[in-house]
Amino acid sequence: MVEEQKAFRLSRRLLLGAAVVGGAVLWGGNTVARLARGPSGPKNAGRIADIDGIALPLKPLANAPAYDPSLAWSAKGGDLNDASGLSRTPVYGVVEVSEEDHIAKALAFARANGLKVSLAAIRHSMGGHAFDDNALVLDLRKFNKVTVDAAARTMTVQPGARWHDIQNLLHPRFAVKAMQSTDIFSVGGSLSVNAHGMDHQAGSVAGSIRLMRVMLADGSVTTCSPTENNDLFRHVVGGYGLFGVVLEATLDIVDNTVYRTSREIIKSDDFPKFFAEVLEPNKDIGLFYGHLSTAPGNFLEDMIVYRYDKVADQPPAGQPAIGEPDGVGLKRVIINLAKWGSLFQELKWFTEKTLEPKFENCTVPRTSAMAEGEACLVTRNNPMHDSVPYLFNDLMDETDILHEYFIPRAAYVGFITEARKILRNQDLPVLNASVRIVHKEDVALTYAPEPAYSLVLYINQPTDADGSARMRALTRALIDVTIKHGGRFFLPYQLHYTAKELLASYPELPAFLAVKRQYDPTELFSSTFYRAIKALSGVA
Template identity: 55%
Template sequence: MTARGRRWMAGGSVLALTATGIAAWVAPLAADPVGPKDCTGILPPLPAIDSRATPAITVAEPRWSQRGGTVNDASCLSRTAVAGVVRPRSEADVATALAYARAHRLPVSAAGVKHSMGGQAFRAGGIVLDMRGLAAIRLDEAARTVTVGGGATWHAIQQAVHPRFAVKAMQSTDIFSVGGSISVNAHGMDHRAGAVMGSLRSVRVMLADGRIVTASRDENADLFRHVVGGYGLFGVIVSAVLDVVPNDVYRSERRLIDYRAFPATFAQIAADPAVGLSYVHLSTAPATLLQEALVYAYRRFPEDQALARAPLSEVASTKVRRLTVNLAKKNDMFKSLKWWSEKHIEHRIETCTVTRAQAQGSGEACLVARNDPMHDSVAYLFNDLPGETDILHEYFVPRDRIVPFIDGMRAIFRTQDANVVNASIRAVGVEDNALSYAPAPAFSVVLYLNQPTTADGTARMRRLTSDLIDLTAAQGGRFFLPYQLHYTPAQLERSYPEIGAFFAAKRGWDPDGLFSNTWYARYAPAFAKQPAAIRPSITSGAPSA
């Protein structure tokens, strides 16, 4: 072989080795996870549970799906030892579990898919009710309602009501359970519908004594205001009745703006009754961090409504999407590439469930049914990458303070070198539940952040969270409570002055403290001096089946 041939062979070998190395590095970034991620436990220590080995009365043992062991949540940082997990299949199963817990003085937490990130779905040493077994769905087309079990997911509900109807208000992705969404009063893309509370006709709740009561704006209204956004502390949501709306066809729109133009842009959207859904993505590219914004809107045209709605399908290209997200965590170049791709490529390959060709005079508009933008189980956000995890934050800011809030947030991110993977804005109206994150109309800023699963990573996230909470409070806003517990009781009270009254009401409805979770056990003792509220009279209470 000639020297030139040997050089070509050597060069080819180097290229092959390089390609192999790149492929080996990329493969885990795109790979499907084998199961839920379980990193470690960083939740604050809690006082021991005062339980008795031998109960005063003999009660039936629940059917455990897990006895002892640990549970975790979507943060993967909340590994917690529990007495066990019960997955009820009926209301009678729930009652049996509560009776057993009362007899053994064990706290009870209701859980769905456990996407809260601070132990809101479990308590150390307690019983976890995995509510996903109560998932029945019944559509009433005449009443335009759907009755669902507390463990039903929005994904399943959308499948049940499509193609004629759509959920009026739900979270922006479909993986969550209805009971979980009610317990945090979640909101989504519909800036007119408000949060889940606005489309909730009623809930059936099992109280600590085993009675089931119906709560609504007109019946047991005080209980209703506390169960919605009550973090499972007032009772177990066994079922709910929700409004549904026509599954309108929308033309999707997008435009790139300077973030300072967002308030005026949203005012235009809010004034247009044809716009049914809207949200905003902020740049996470270092050069334009939180300065550029992509505004997405979905507009209804009467002439499109006769078009056929395709069956709901899952989001495509999961591995490519997962690779893009995971690369963006690695360095600034990939963050810039991700934002460039969203600006210039993603809309060109958008799936149009009602095709572009069917649009009458819509040109290149992409037509979709209302259910489609929210029918996303975000499988691409889950991974098995070791040594890191993804954390959600959410802040509610008065609408006239959104620009200075973004400026302050940008300064914090740059000072602390925060690994921001995604940032978005949605609009919320006034929410009139007892522990409201929006006592006035607000913009919701949702952050998706990456952190190492180390002591240093946790310390840095704690500092970042505390600084963002203080920034929000300085702008007259509030922070969302389903996430990590990196805040002090003083910060909690500053954002939620009514928190003492909320905990007092909880003690009024549940004087023996049957219902609990890590969040409650962590913060309630700081507000224990306020006397328990007098429990209002209950109408239509009945023993559980």
């Protein structure tokens, strides 16, 4: 009887242990599957309802006009949101644009009925830049024609064209001159923020523009360029869609250069010296990316420098189509696990510095005409053709927010030291940090009035009120230290700044808004962002 009881207890322990192990395996499997899963739909977690205490929502239209049946409405009423998932805004309606005439008719309808007009495509901004309460929104994604003039080495593009599709069209002969470091954005969106990316020599997209055709608020069409109608040009580029609709832009294109890839780890504080001694004088380094550690042990202290050295003007014949990112599920799991604390942040840094080089995709065969030995060769289109699908997930109670801060080059080390302290002493997970090189930008609302470095951050937050409050506090702390060091913050992101911070970063803002009203006296073109910066600047 005693032996039977012992056996029973032993069996019960085994069963309990097996249940625990099985539950752990099941939980682990389900968790990994959840972290690896791509988005099932857009995040739509509500709205940050104020900027510096000023309420953003507007009352619904008292007497909304009837919808014009001649316009291609893809939505009548409803809400729109952006990449943050925290800008949900009720709109009057959305008109799908595929022809220039659609824009002219929509603007005429809005003028006749007292509606505001917002311009949207991919909606990767994060502060209501592409829509507004009660606005008629032009969805430009199908207004996306691209034509290439090989002899002139230019392309003429409509604003809804995505860089991803443009690269596929240009490859293998040509490549984009200037764009963001990822290809998910539209040309119109890039023009509206004056985007910059991996080519530290080419600079921002403004430097690649030959000519733009723009439809103004009154429906008239004009052209502008760096040498023609320059005042309008300087306000449309980096003007956040507030001065007119870009109908098409003619942009420079370049050879699809072959690069030898390499990487090395340096100290973040040594980066200015590295730039001055290695990057700046060497014109054969065509692309650059500086990736900072977000692991607690060396947080923002170590930097992986990715460099791309030119070895040939053109790839050999038979170059394959540009590939899409691989290992998406695994990368998504690693970046989502990094939200769980120090151990997983260290794991992420280990994979970045140790494992990634072993799986690098070398797309150009080594030949005696190009390189010897074990060099990894790629074309210019390969590193610039990254749609970062691993950054998008199905975790609906959280969101990942971009920040960017521009610092005069001489102030870099002092700024990074203080930014590191701020970021260490808060609890929102920093998922990615990188450094870019920025030239002086001669546009009306410039983020770089002098040559600068920029710090780009990707930070996770819960989508509840507490998460937004913590993000607001962090954003303001980072803006304040940026201003202290003579820098500026980038405006396409969340509306967490104060009036004092906005005007300290952009003292030319009142003049910018005055010119806006010269080109658009009735303020036809609007957005939540526009109303916010206007309110903070004290402009009635």
